[in-house]
Amino acid sequence: MRWGSGPKGLATVARMTQVVLIRPGATAYDEQNRVQGILDIPLSDRGRAEVVQLAEKLSEPCSGISRLSALYCGPGESVVRTAETVGKALGLRPKRIDCLRNLDQGLWQGLQFDEIKRRNLKVFRQWIDDPVTVCPPLGETIENALERIKQALRPLVRRHHDESIGLVAGEPIAQLIACYLRRDPRVQLEDRIPTGCFERIEFTPESERNGH
Numbered sequence: 001m002r003w004g005s006g007p008k009g010l011a012t013v014a015r016m017t018q019v020v021l022i023r024p025g026a027t028a029y030d031e032q033n034r035v036q037g038i039l040d041i042p043l044s045d046r047g048r049a050e051v052v053q054l055a056e057k058l059s060e061p062c063s064g065i066s067r068l069s070a071l072y073c074g075p076g077e078s079v080v081r082t083a084e085t086v087g088k089a090l091g092l093r094p095k096r097i098d099c100l101r102n103l104d105q106g107l108w109q110g111l112q113f114d115e116i117k118r119r120n121l122k123v124f125r126q127w128i129d130d131p132v133t134v135c136p137p138l139g140e141t142i143e144n145a146l147e148r149i150k151q152a153l154r155p156l157v158r159r160h161h162d163e164s165i166g167l168v169a170g171e172p173i174a175q176l177i178a179c180y181l182r183r184d185p186r187v188q189l190e191d192r193i194p195t196g197c198f199e200r201i202e203f204t205p206e207s208e209r210n211g212h
Contacts, residue, residue: 015161019181019201020058020065022168024082025050026195033192034112036170037105037139042077050196051082055089058166058198065200066164068092072156073168074100082196083168094168099152100177102170106139131189142187145173149180157203 025047029036043051058065071092073083079102083094108116117124127134132142156165169177171193179187181201 016202016204017157017160017162018066018164019203020068020164020166020198021174021178021181021201022054022058022082022086022166022198023174023193023195024076024078024168024170025054027078029110030195032112033114034110035105035108035116036102037109038076038102039109040077043081047078047195048081051085054082054196054198055086058086059089068166069160069163070095071166071168072097072100074098074102074170074173076102076170079168079170083166086166086168090166092166097152099148100167100169100173102173103142103145103176104140105136107137108139128189130186132187142176145176146180146187149173149177153177153180 025043027036027041027047028044029039029041031044031046068090071083071087071090071094073079073094073096075096075098080094080096083096086092087094113124123134127136135141167177172189175189175193176187178184178199178201181203
């Protein structure tokens, strides 16, 4: 909880949800530095080992996170398998939310990032620096992805105020989820994000009243 100021100077308690955003283990596409998007690629041997280590770390009392009251995940084999392994370690059954599916990156899917750079360096740089202004051919816009993220997360935050929840999502949708939860005014993407890791983000309902 956080203390804030209410009407007429009265102290109020700001309700907060802690979201533990979990990246799935690596796939062959991650190892080859390829765009995965909505392609359903299974965990690689490295990815399965990462998930086991991740589950062990999250289940340790010294992990620095509060006990999770629920675990959610998007669709896709690598995401679901990661959620199942983590859930088993934490005694939670993952609940799948289809609106948290990965970003559809259209004709870029299956290509290596270096291939996209070689074909159009300007567009690739624009995608990293200001992805809202770029849509991969036959892909999904960032605005559309952010809207479905908002529709999926709003009820979760209301349901789990003053609690900690886990959320397993692949890249780049995980970065967009983090942008929404942090209320970042500008969306930027990284093309190399570690797999099999997690981060903690605190979200308060005040952010929604501020237009996010």
